[in-house]
Amino acid sequence: MQQLDYPAWLRVEHWLNVLFLTLLVRSGIEIIATHPKLYWRNDSRPGTEWARFTRKTMPKDRLYDTLDEEESYSSLVSLPGHKKLGMGRHWHFISVIGWILTGAVYYVLLFATGQWRRYIPQDWSLFPTAWDDLLTYLSFNLPPLLPGQPLDALQKLAYAAVIFLLAPFQIATGAAQSPAIEARFPWFVRLFGGRQAARSLHFLGLVAFLLFIPVHLLMIGVWGWPELNALMIFGDVRDLNWAIAASLLILAGIVAVHVAATVVSLKRPRSVQRALGAVVSPVRRTLLRPLKSTQAYPRRKVSVEHRVNGKPPCSLEYKTMAVHGFVDWRLEVGGLVEEPRVFSLADLRALARPQTQQVLHNCVQGWSSIAQWGGVPLQTVIDLVRPLPGARYLCFLTMQDNGRDEPGAEGAGQFYEVVDLGLAKHPQCILAYDMNGDPLPIKHGAPLRLRLETQVGFKMAKWIDRIEVVSDYAAIGAGMGGWREDNVFYDKDVEI
The missing domain is CATH 3.90.420.10 (Oxidoreductase, molybdopterin-binding domain)
Structure with missing residues (x-):
């Protein structure tokens, strides 16, 4: 395998990305639990959902409100779980801020150091080559790496799609769910087909991430997990055993953050509300408070x-x-x-x-x-x-x-x-x-x-x-x- 160049900043960014993405996923599940249905139309009319994550059926002979539709998910999958939308929102927004800042630094360093050439296609011939690589994988063989690069064509396109398309797509569809942005810039939300379509697309983007992660891990295993793991920890392959120990320690730290976030949110929600709100609220007021509604739906x-x-x-x-x-x-x-x-x-x-x-x-x-x-x-x-x-x-x-x-x-x-x-x-x-x-x-x-x-x-x-x-x-x-x-x-x- 060709020697890879993983500078220290990229290695740090990689693990921060794992932390923020996992926090986003779990807190996002907590948010969707409060209305576990997805629609394409803005009216969210009962019975028109295209996906539902609940077994509840609402009565037709008496008045009910949307709080009655709320689900209680386990803390094993949602942050913090058990109908705690307030806590879920706090963790989601603090994670969004961390993830976007991490991504912004990543983009700047990616282009400043020339690492972008590893991921951005520079020749149309890459696309038919990627198709050939897919067929090679399906035959249970490894395709050749691109000349002078550490990736094959299919890997390069996959990473480019996640870094430069999927991540911005998630940010854009998340922003389209903001009432302030929707009220001031209705045209932006219409780009995604409306508020509920943006919410559905945001969910599908999450599914795309969740599909990418196991494939990404599988590829690491196929191409040689010990060596690639060592490169992502130390930048070289000299200490494979220490690299394994270090990666397990980092993963244990990420799990510990999740456990602590869950436990503190359930036992001391006021403290979490104050602490995370002190960071999130000024950002929200600065970016969104100046926006004023100009809506005029027909x-x-x-x-x-x-x-x-x-x-x-x-x-x-x-x-x-x-x-x-x-x-x-x-x-x-x-x-x-x-x-x-x-x-x-x-x-x-x-x-x-x-x-x-x-x-x-x-x-x-x-x-x-x-x-x-x-x-x-x-x-x-x-x-x-x-x-x-x-x-x-x-x-x-x-x-x-x-x-x-x-x-x-x-x-x-x-x-x-x-x-x-x-x-x-x-x-x-x-x-x-x-x-x-x-x-x-x-x-x-x-x-x-x-x-x-x-x-x-x-x-x-x-x-x-x-x-x-x-x-x-x-x-x-x-x-x-x-x-x-x-x-x-x-x-x-x-x-x-």
Whole structure:
């Protein structure tokens, strides 16, 4: 076998790639467990999924929400497992950052050192040669290496596809699932066929990685694992036994990271939420917070059926208001404001001509749907109460008893959400009282809900009856920025 040149930086990058990829795979499985179905159409209509990873069947004779569809996967396959979407998201995003930074350094050094010639085809004749190599492999023989190179033609094309096509494809389809990117650049998501198509393609990209890995390991074994392993550890083949020991030690370290991540996430989720959020949140705010929604889906794209997430209030007071068309309902807006106000539903409708928007709803679980929402711009209401200096956040208090949605979680009770005051200025941030041309249905948040199109769905509080303007949210609940952030450890800023 021809001597290979594996510089130290490439060897380090190789093992970092293994670490981040395995973290991405396990945390990605945790994320898909919350809605274990894949679609090609944006409406995610029940029964139209092309793949499902659950045996659950939903009832047709009563209302259910998407939390009822959630699966609990074992920690052996998902990170951390057991319906911990908040933890899964934290690990997925920190791993994405690590993987992209590792890849960026890899690309720079690949071209700076000339190593790119090992992987990028430079002659069209390589393609028929690769076909001949495949036939040679199928005959259980080894094809010849390319002249002056350490790979055969088929290996070169496979590595080039993974490095320069599959990896960027995964990043692009992952970005296409960001509500902020989708809201600001709808054309980008349309390149992949829509939000759900991007999610499906992202999954298929994962499958491609999972297929590549065993083939890659098989090829290493066929061409001589001890020597190739030694080259990836020490850069030479002088100490085969030490190289084996070192590689096993590295793999044990990677496994130890996974075990520690799983155990700490299950036993000390608040610590993980704070630690990983301290890294992920600034990156997310820097890259995605400036994006503002410019969506304008045509009326024909409105989904026939919009999924339900969250169970409506069940109090006698709410039911009485609902029976009477919410004429007695009031929205209180107070806190750090010069002029606290109370609005009836009729008052809100009279404030301004209803703003309507046909937009894509992105649930944190993964499903999506297009609807037309009508209401009053949130900024119009905020301007009337005139926030005082120091006001930075809006806390939305609702009539929802979240103990019905998350019966096993601590803090069951009134649902609340905190958003940055600056988001109220976004052009498609409204307090919605209409949906698809009719009054907002009870199951979707009547009489009033928030629409903030650059965020995932759980931030858009439903069944609102009070907005509190505050300077800080540290004293609200557990101080993490909302009911789900406090009790099921979601991230506060959810532009992705």
